[in-house]
Amino acid sequence: MTSTVQATTPGPSSGHVNPEAHGDANEEARSAEISQWGLIWRRFSRNRLSVWALRTLVLMYGLAVFAPFLAPYGADRIDTNHSYAEPTQIVFLDGQLAVCALEQSLDPFLLKYRYVDDCSRARPIEFLPKGDPYWLFGLFKLEVHLFGITPGEALKGGAVPVTPVATPTAAPADPLASFRVQQPDSVAPKLDTIKNPPKIYLLGADQQGRDVLSRMLVGSQVSLTVGLVGVFLSLTIGSVMGATSGYVGGTWDNVIQRTIEIIRSVPTLPLWAAIAAALPRTTTIVQRYFLITLVLSLVGWTGLARELRGKVMAYRSLDYIAAARLAGSSDLRIILAHMLPNAASHIIVVATLAVPYSILGETTLSFLGLGMLPPAVSWGVLLKDAQQLDSVLIHPWMLIPALPVVLTVACYFLLGDGLRDAVDPYSS
Amino acid sequence: MATFLIRRFAAMVFAVALISVLSFVLIELPPGSALDSKIAQLRQSGGEISAEQIRALEDRYGLNDPIHVKYTKWISRAVTGDFGQSFTMDQPVSTLIWTRLGFSIGLSLFALIFSWGISIPVGVYSATHRYTLPDYVIQVLQFLGVAIPQFLFALVLLIFSATVLGQEVGTLFSREYQNEPMSLAKMVDFAKHIWIPIVVLIAGGTASLTRIMRANLLDVLGQQYVQTARAKGLHERRVIWRHAVRNALHPLVMALGTTLPTLISGEVVISIVLNLPTTGPLYIRALIQKDMYLGVTFLLMLSILLIVGNLFADLLLAWVDPRVRLDES
Numbered sequence: 170m171t172s173t174v175q176a177t178t179p180g181p182s183s184g185h186v187n188p189e190a191h192g193d194a195n196e197e198a199r200s201a202e203i204s205q206w207g208l209i210w211r212r213f214s215r216n217r218l219s220v221w222a223l224r225t226l227v228l229m230y231g232l233a234v235f236a237p238f239l240a241p242y243g244a245d246r247i248d249t250n251h252s253y254a255e256p257t258q259i260v261f262l263d264g265q266l267a268v269c270a271l272e273q274s275l276d277p278f279l280l281k282y283r284y285v286d287d288c289s290r291a292r293p294i295e296f297l298p299k300g301d302p303y304w305l306f307g308l309f310k311l312e313v314h315l316f317g318i319t320p321g322e323a324l325k326g327g328a329v330p331v332t333p334v335a336t337p338t339a340a341p342a343d344p345l346a347s348f349r350v351q352q353p354d355s356v357a358p359k360l361d362t363i364k365n366p367p368k369i370y371l372l373g374a375d376q377q378g379r380d381v382l383s384r385m386l387v388g389s390q391v392s393l394t395v396g397l398v399g400v401f402l403s404l405t406i407g408s409v410m411g412a413t414s415g416y417v418g419g420t421w422d423n424v425i426q427r428t429i430e431i432i433r434s435v436p437t438l439p440l441w442a443a444i445a446a447a448l449p450r451t452t453t454i455v456q457r458y459f460l461i462t463l464v465l466s467l468v469g470w471t472g473l474a475r476e477l478r479g480k481v482m483a484y485r486s487l488d489y490i491a492a493a494r495l496a497g498s499s500d501l502r503i504i505l506a507h508m509l510p511n512a513a514s515h516i517i518v519v520a521t522l523a524v525p526y527s528i529l530g531e532t533t534l535s536f537l538g539l540g541m542l543p544p545a546v547s548w549g550v551l552l553k554d555a556q557q558l559d560s561v562l563i564h565p566w567m568l569i570p571a572l573p574v575v576l577t578v579a580c581y582f583l584l585g586d587g588l589r590d591a592v593d594p595y596s597s
Numbered sequence: 598m599a600t601f602l603i604r605r606f607a608a609m610v611f612a613v614a615l616i617s618v619l620s621f622v623l624i625e626l627p628p629g630s631a632l633d634s635k636i637a638q639l640r641q642s643g644g645e646i647s648a649e650q651i652r653a654l655e656d657r658y659g660l661n662d663p664i665h666v667k668y669t670k671w672i673s674r675a676v677t678g679d680f681g682q683s684f685t686m687d688q689p690v691s692t693l694i695w696t697r698l699g700f701s702i703g704l705s706l707f708a709l710i711f712s713w714g715i716s717i718p719v720g721v722y723s724a725t726h727r728y729t730l731p732d733y734v735i736q737v738l739q740f741l742g743v744a745i746p747q748f749l750f751a752l753v754l755l756i757f758s759a760t761v762l763g764q765e766v767g768t769l770f771s772r773e774y775q776n777e778p779m780s781l782a783k784m785v786d787f788a789k790h791i792w793i794p795i796v797v798l799i800a801g802g803t804a805s806l807t808r809i810m811r812a813n814l815l816d817v818l819g820q821q822y823v824q825t826a827r828a829k830g831l832h833e834r835r836v837i838w839r840h841a842v843r844n845a846l847h848p849l850v851m852a853l854g855t856t857l858p859t860l861i862s863g864e865v866v867i868s869i870v871l872n873l874p875t876t877g878p879l880y881i882r883a884l885i886q887k888d889m890y891l892g893v894t895f896l897l898m899l900s901i902l903l904i905v906g907n908l909f910a911d912l913l914l915a916w917v918d919p920r921v922r923l924d925e926s
Contacts, residue, residue, distance in 0.1 A: 431615055433854075434616060434904050436861040437858050437859075438866060440896070442881060443620065446884035446892075447623055448627075529746050537866070538881075539884070552748075552749070556870070558752075562759060568752070574749070575741075578745075582743060
């Protein structure tokens with residue numbers, strides 16, 4: 170409980186602790202030089218889980234920034250000869266990691282493509298090869314990718330599998346066997362096989378033969394930022410509304426509070442869906458992106474406004490506000506310079522905990538076909554392709570984009586939890 | 598109490614009226630609608646009858662009128678129970694929504710009761726066994742429960758049900774029971790199908806409620822009267838359940854205000870994944886196909902559901918916590 174004393178000092182500007190407080194003398198002496206934010210950070214870094222969540226998030230945003238470089242293919246690179254190709258098996262050949270070519274043939278009963286490895290036409294995995302062009306940071310047009318396969322002479326020698334993949338000869342059990350009409354094998358017509366050049370699909374391909382890994386990486390740019398931008402908008406609306414409501418009071422307070430009540434009386438998802446459905450569907454991806462963030466924040470600001478109103482009302486009667494008023498500060502200055510900084514730590518916690526809901530909102534809306542629309546790529550858009558049960562049963566890798574969603578949301582919750590404990594001066 | 602109820606009821610009527618306007622405007626806003634395509638279709642078929650039908654439709658829904666006239670025409674019929682026509686389903690909205698809404702309400706209520714039934718004991722256990730292995734396990738499960746999107750959880754359970762259990766999915770009844778009268782066997786069959794949405798809904802609700810329960814109980818356990826109760830020599834179980842838990846319950850009731858919308862939203866989403874005959878699939882389809890009267894009515898009904906639920910939450914709070922005075926709020 171020694172740390173209780175530090176955070177009881179009001180205001181971020183006052184870095185000095187109460188000298189009468191009891192506590193570890195050593196820690197007190199050190200903390201005298203630490204700002205409030207430093208104290209919060211120190212408390213936060215004690216929570217290992219939250220620190221790991223923060224590191225994971227930083228890593229994920231880093232990956233998102235360089236997504237088109239890290240992705241072996243462009244997110245829209247269609248290759249129907251690799252429709253629903255399974256995750257590529259990596260083999261060890263001639264002393265280097267390589268992938269085998271795939272031969273595609275249509276299974277007339279399962280109505281799916283069947284792929285057979287052809288390791289006589291294997292190609293090595295190259296590092297920094299040239300591939301699909303992309304824009305990095307929207308500034309540089311590049312063609313180099315972290316890794317990929319380029320056409321060229323085939324590798325010779327016996328392939329040793331590196332990744333554990335079921336042997337291609339053993340046909341996978343058909344999970345929908347009970348639903349199918351059984352037909353004798355003799356009816357099966359002989360179909361031509363297509364000899365594909367080798368390609369690398371670490372997480373498999375979708376129906377149009379697009380690389381799921383590349384799409385997931387590029388999709389993270391939308392999915393990871395839509396929550397941040399949405400919450401930033403909510404924060405702006407919520408701060409203005411909450412501060413006005415708490416500071417001005419009277420009729421304004423009444424009107425704003427009733428508005429919040431009305432918005433909160435409509436269930437969130439149906440409301441999001443109704444607003445999203447009212448948006449024009451023929452917009453560019455960028456326009457749609459901002460419209461969706463707007464949809465999320467039009468509903469999301471209410472919680473923040475309420476919290477802030479409570480804070481501002483509590484501060485209003487405090488002495489330092491009265492002092493500021495006597496010193497001739499304008500109302501705007503009192504709100505901006507005295508109240509908001511005081512509530513800043515609180516606002517950050519609330520905002521951090523709001524981000525995962527925004528991310529889930531975008532994912533769910535896109536999953537329902539009301540959020541981001543193809544050709545835009547986001548995790549929700551990718552999961553929409555996994556909506557058909559029989560498709561997922563045969564191509565389970567289509568569900569992989571769900572993992573980053575769960576990871577991101579869990580990390581944000583952990584981060585928000587850690588921040589809340591760090592900000593609260595009374596927690597032990 | 599009576600004044601509270603009257604005032605609350607007036608506020609509710611006002612809120613519902615305002616929401617009906619807002620949702621009507623929201624759903625009317627985008628150009629083009631299912632009604633337009635219906636009229637285009639009638640116009641194409643030509644003939645005396647269809648010309649008459651078009652005129653009747655235009656008159657009934659005030660097609661060429663400004664939006665406030667349209668709204669007035671709709672709402673004056675809506676209060677008598679006539680919510681207009683669904684143009685994609687060619688049925689009156691009122692025949693489409695009631696059974697589906699009833700099912701949604703039933704599902705949400707069921708999930709709510711179960712979430713409470715699970716989260717109170719689990720939260721109490723988690724708080725009284727803080728920093729033990731079971732507590733950590735419970736906390737990890739909570740995070741998963743909140744972090745996994747509900748549609749995804751439903752999808753995963755659906756796959757599990759189809760592959761491991763070999764059940765037929767996407768309906769509420771097996772084929773052989775579809776048109777049978779209600780019987781014990783049919784109920785069993787129903788239970789086999791309904792467990793997925795219920796588990797998904799309960800998982801989401803339980804996760805957040807357990808968290809709240811744990812945090813509150815930890816707060817209460819630190820208070821002096823709990824120490825006093827222990828000092829008097831009361832049995833620990835009595836201290837926890839009679840003294841501490843009772844005072845940690847009311848934030849759980851207050852959380853109803855956020856639990857209910859989560860349940861309703863969750864129900865909408867997962868019923869789409871599972872293709873259940875509830876509000877979800879029809880509502881989203883109505884939105885996408887601009888079947889406006891169906892969409893507006895659903896949005897309005899779901900809101901009314903939430904408003905009434907919040908009223909019950911307030912009443913429950915006053916009952917659980919005598920410190921809350923309804924008349925003054």
